[in-house]
Amino acid sequence: MALFCIAQVASGRAKLRSCTLARFLIQITIPMKWLSVILLLILLVLQYRLWIGDGSIAHVVRLDRELQRQNAANERLQERNRILAIEVEDLKEGLNSVEERAREEMGMIKNGETFYMLIETNP
Numbered sequence: 001m002a003l004f005c006i007a008q009v010a011s012g013r014a015k016l017r018s019c020t021l022a023r024f025l026i027q028i029t030i031p032m033k034w035l036s037v038i039l040l041l042i043l044l045v046l047q048y049r050l051w052i053g054d055g056s057i058a059h060v061v062r063l064d065r066e067l068q069r070q071n072a073a074n075e076r077l078q079e080r081n082r083i084l085a086i087e088v089e090d091l092k093e094g095l096n097s098v099e100e101r102a103r104e105e106m107g108m109i110k111n112g113e114t115f116y117m118l119i120e121t122n123p
Contacts, residue, residue, distance in 0.1 A: 050056055090097040102108040109115050 051058070053059075087097075
């Protein structure tokens with residue numbers, strides 16, 4: 001089977017000449033080999049980024065877990081802050097909370113009060 005290839009002659013005019021199928025395929029396969037190598041390299045780079053690099057699936061999963069842990073810690077701290085804010089407001093409002101803290105934490109008593117300590121004995 002003969003194919004026709006265009007060949008340049010010295011006069012600048014194109015002239016048809018017959019080529020063998022093997023010669024035609026060699027002319028096409030060399031660029032196709034380079035194209036397939038380039039496409040394979042691009043595929044490998046994209047696969048690396050998908051599975052290993054920044055923004056990979058594993059990286060997204062790790063960030064999601066970290067976000068969940070941080071949200072749980074934030075909820076605990078918000079609850080603690082709410083309790084502390086109530087306590088601060090109570091301390092600002094009246095002396096009852098100050099008196100309560102003095103009695104509980106420092107063991108203080110008022111003038112005229114009698115302090116009784118109950119001690120349990122083991123039977």
